[in-house]
Amino acid sequence: MLRDAWLVAAKDLQIEWRSRVTFSQVVPFAGLVLVLFGFALDANRPVLLQATSGLFWVTIMFVSTLAVQRSTSIETTDGARRALLLAGIEPPAVFVGKSIAVAVQLLAVEIVLLAGVVVLYSADVEAWGLVFATCLVATVGIAAAGTLLGALVAGVRARETVLPILLLPVLAPVLIGATRAFDDALGSVAVDGWSWLGLLAGFGVINVVLGALSYGVLLEET
């Protein structure tokens, strides 16, 4: 099963590499959001620094809906979904593979965004370990929940508008936890960031399991 998951992940990433949608569209979008907030908050240093964690993760929330849409639409073209079933790849493997691909893309965006906040907002990172750990754990949860919901809205009309309504409430714990962890890492608020990682990890595990169990019924029935 892991082999199949890896096959699917590699295929998705290969398609992304070939078409460069994330690279040429999503990353600039994320960077633009940072710049816009700079303007909106009047380049007011203290305010920007306080808001950095929140802005970072809200941006990632929106980026994740784009990434998930893209991941799902790869399979809706020309009967690929059905063919995946016919090829005998178990649905949980498809789920894990696609989640990995989404996670990798999100991590790439996060790295760029980190560079952005360090440069544009002069963010002073006190604990890089915490920053990277948070990104990793949070992204797993985001990718899992997103991939499951992406498959759910595949083939439904107006899916671009329904997906955020479904995904963002589910991701609320990630937003809360990751932002608090970043606050600690940036030294802006006195909280214990590492304890929030526990919540993020729990969220990730639960949603990975949920996705692996439910993906099959969505792939077969819808």
Place this chain on the structure above:
Amino acid sequence: MTNPPLDLPAHTGSRTSRVLGAAVLVGVATMILLGFFVAPEDDLMADSVRMIFVHVPSAILTYVAFSVTAVGSVMWLWKRSVWWDIVAHSSAEIGVVFCGLTLVTGSIWGRPTWNTYWEWGDVRLVTTLILFVMMIGYLAVRSMGGDESAVATRAAVVGVIAAINIPIINRSVEWWADRTLHQQSSITDGKLEDWTLFTMFLGIVVWGVFYTWAMTHRFRIAWLERELRDGDLDKAIAARRAEAAASGGAS
């Protein structure tokens, strides 16, 4: 392919539903009487405490309705039970109304005490707000997409996702309130007078009866809608086979 006309009832009422409906009316009248004239003012909140008679029952029924939807979703996925699917859908529709009512009354009630319309430290209220959006999402998924059983499956998965994630959301909001806002403040945690408590519990019962009444009607409407749309499977099969004769073997 046209369906022959069905024997449709003129309305979805029945003796049971009429009894339930009457009980709701009597209950509401009693509550108004008790709520406005018998139950006393609260020491801290004065008259605004009377909001509790609507807010708490609405909150409880919101979560009851949501739980029913969750159970119905599981039953559809597990047993493909159309009955449970309709129950899940109906419960979500009614529940979303209760949810909205909970949020509005919670906000109005809190205003005099908190001095703001929204208190982020009220963990239950914040969680209920997120639940509200999720229920809207559930209903949105219901209203798009064609194939009946595919719609049911999608909605059921949303229901299960929501049911599993709501506790996590609740816990994370709780920690958030504890560790950053440094206060959890729920308007409902104060001490209540006897008559106030009684009227509140009566409210829960009355809301519960209302929920049952509304579910009965909503369920029946949905059931009849399906009958109308799908007709009889055997008739459909017969009509389909008749196409063969109609095309007369011509290829």
Place this chain on the structure above:
Amino acid sequence: MVSIVSLQGVVALLGRFPALAGADLEVGESEIVLVQGPNGAGKSTLLRLCAGLLRIESGRAEVLGHDLVTDRAAVRRSVGLLGHDTALYDDLTVEENLRFWARASRIDDEAVPAALDRLGVADRLRDVAVRNLSAGQRRRTALAAVVVRRPRLWLLDEPHSGLDQGGRDLIDQVILDAASAGATVMLASHELDRTLDLATRHLTVAGGTITSDERGSREPGGHDAA
């Protein structure tokens, strides 16, 4: 006779519409079964059912020894379906697509060039992204993806459509070779003049049922008979 497909009174629904309203069928090895009938009769549904993609409302169905009610996943792995769509990823090249589908079916990469050769997909096209191919070339590539898996049951829905004369002859040869190697082929087609000669059996589907089932001009298992 080993039973490849066995359907008894199968009713299959698309939504609430009975696309198949009581189908009975027995197919054995090395048969080439032509499925024809008017539009909307249920030909495509029949093929998709045999591929294990649809749920059965009532009746009994077994494909390749697997029950279609309880074990659809096993059926899916053993058949090759070519529908109206191609199941190719637009952004990947011909070679990359084939390799993905081969590996997914646990087939060695080395079988890929041979499959592409069979279908006459020129060397120069193999590193071209699928989105840049013509419809006919895409069709050949899609068929190559089925060929490379060497399924025991081939389900082809209008395989000749979109192909030129050379391509059509090629498909016919591929079908004959598959049957003589022991596989069973079911194809739905409107091209009767070509396919009647090919088939060992000739089914007519109408109103969601199989209304006629005749021997074709070809004997199963052999090359050229009659």
